[in-house]
Amino acid sequence: MAMVPSAFFPIADLSNYTKGWTIRARVTSKSGLRTFQSKNNEGGKVFSVELLDCEGxxxxxxxxxxxxxxxxxxxxxxxxxxxxxxxLKVANRNYSTLSHRYELTFDRDAAVTExxxxxxxxxxxxxxxxxxxxQAKILPANVDLCxxxxxxxxxxxxxSKDGKDLVKREIVLADDSCSSMEVTLWSDRAEKEDKEFEGNPVMVIKSVIVKVWGNGRKGSLLETCALLISPSIPEAAKVRQWWSQGGSYQTLTALSDDAFVGGKAPVGKSACLSDIRVASEQATISEEVFSVVCRLAIVQTKxxxxxxxxxYMACMELKDGNKLPCSRRVxxxxxxxxxxxxxxxAPRFNLRCKFSDCEDSTWLTTFHEAAKGALSMEASELKDLEKNREAMEAAIRHSYFQQPLRITIRAKPDNxxxxxxxxxxxxxxxxxxLREHGRFLLKEISDMIAAS
Known part of the structure; x- marks a missing residue:
């Protein structure tokens, strides 16, 4: 191997104005070889790599x-x-997932030394x-997932439509935010043996392109991106611990509308909070489920x-028969x-929350899964703040009147x-x-115009 020079040009500073540069970097990913026809109808071939230097x-x-x-x-x-x-040339964002403004090209004059x-x-x-x-990112987005x-x-x-032979595999990833999303793997990643995906392994996927698909979101792993199975990094250890300590039995919020895993919201009759108030005053009502678009207004902290x-602290031991956590108070x-x-x-939420829409507000007992969605935080995060009540309440207030929520409300007779x-x-x-809700509102407007 060649001797390493004492100084190299930082990758972050490379631009069209840089001359006579030499960089030292690690290859972090490599694409397969691709052939193409040039403008003068000559055949060509190309592959790409992603490079990382000591300055990041x-x-x-x-x-x-x-x-x-x-x-x-x-x-x-x-x-x-x-x-x-x-x-150096300006990076093509359709094919590059890195943040650098430029990308490199090498041909006959290239000098590469291990x-x-x-x-x-x-x-x-x-x-x-x-x-x-x-879920909250503007799409298309590029993310690293674990x-x-x-x-x-x-x-x-x-x-494909243009005659290319392709291989794909669809997987569903879940993490300790109790959310799941479908990700499509391509080429050699898709062709890995099934046993690589069995037994709920933890995967780290670098540079997943997330786009709208149907009424949900799906990810796709580009050819040059990296996939690590059971890596030894803190993020992977955290997710693995969550899964083994009860995460495997929790209800997951599915970002992909047709993901082949549980976790979709219960379906309820579309309503507003004034309808819920009327329902709550009817002692003889049969059990009903409502779906309401509103915002979190207040959490009762005093x-x-x-x-x-x-x-409250709940038992996470698995019950006999259904293998679900007990969840009873200890x-x-x-x-x-x-x-x-x-x-x-493990801690579980049990909150009184006030929700508001354009017509009314109402207080509702909000159980663990719903409370996580309303606050966009885990009960364990809140517990970590219990020694500082002011900080705990400030973290909760941060969720007030933020993103619109679709909440599912169950009304049933009781004694x-x-x-x-x-x-x-x-x-x-x-x-x-938002896109789905926008379509619903436009249809409502069209129906009102047609009826007038």
Missing amino acids: GEIKASLFNNAVDNFGELLQVGKCFTFSRGN VNDDSNIDTMKLHICDLRSV GVVVSFKASHAFT KQGEEQPLY DSSGFCAVCSRSGRV YNGESRTNVTCVDARPVV
Whole structure:
């Protein structure tokens, strides 16, 4: 291997004005070889790599024709090289997922030399985004994901409209934000053996392109992007721990509208909060489910001047038969009276929330799953703040009158001290899919115009 020069140009500073540069970088991903026809009808070939240097700079590099012949076998993912005598051009955002404004191209004049491994260069640069946050991103978006494979389909070979032979595989990832999303893998990633996806492995996927698909969101892994199975990074350990400690039995919020995994919102009759008020006053009502678009207005943190508990500690031991967590309240020592033992416990929300829409406001008992959606936070996050009540309440207030929510409300007959009444609770809350809701409102307007 060649000796490493003492100084190299930072990738982050590369531009059209940079001359005589040499960079030292690690190859973090590599695409397959692609052939093409040039404008003068000559055949060509190209592959691309993504490069990372010791200062955290990333850039895409494409190698053409002679450079493919000279360095196609040499350039391997994970190894370090020096690069020089290439050209810079403005990056094409349709094909590059990196933030660098420019990308590199190499051909017959390229100089690429393998060097000793540099421990100062990371194996990969990641900016992990949890799936709940993906729901709020403006699309199309490029994100790095870390999640558990909760389900997958067999690989599928087909021919595209332009005659290309393609292979794809669809998987569903879930993470500790209790959300899931379908991601499509292509080419050699899709052709991995089924056993690679069995047993709910944790995967890290770099540079997933998220787009609207139907009424939901789906991700697609580009050819040059990276996929790691069971990596040894803190984010993967956190997700793996969540899954093993009860996450595998939680209801997941599905970002993909036709994802092949549970977690869709309960379907309810479209209503407004004034309808809910009327329903709550009808003691003889049969059980009904309503769907309401509104915003979180207030969480009851005090009652008559006294601080209210916002969560309780629940038993997470699996029940016999259905293998779901017990979820019953435990005492201060962690003992569950239902399971007759002490075991794994976790905090669960039990809130009184006031929701508001354009017509009315109402207080609703809001259980754990719905409270997570309304607050966009986990009960464990709130528990971590319990020693600082002011900070805890500030974190809750941050969710007031933010994104519109579609909440599911269940009204059913109940009996309290011998008196009939209607029990009205919020059982689900999740961000409104704006495009879908916009279509619904436009249809309402069209119906009103037609009826006038």
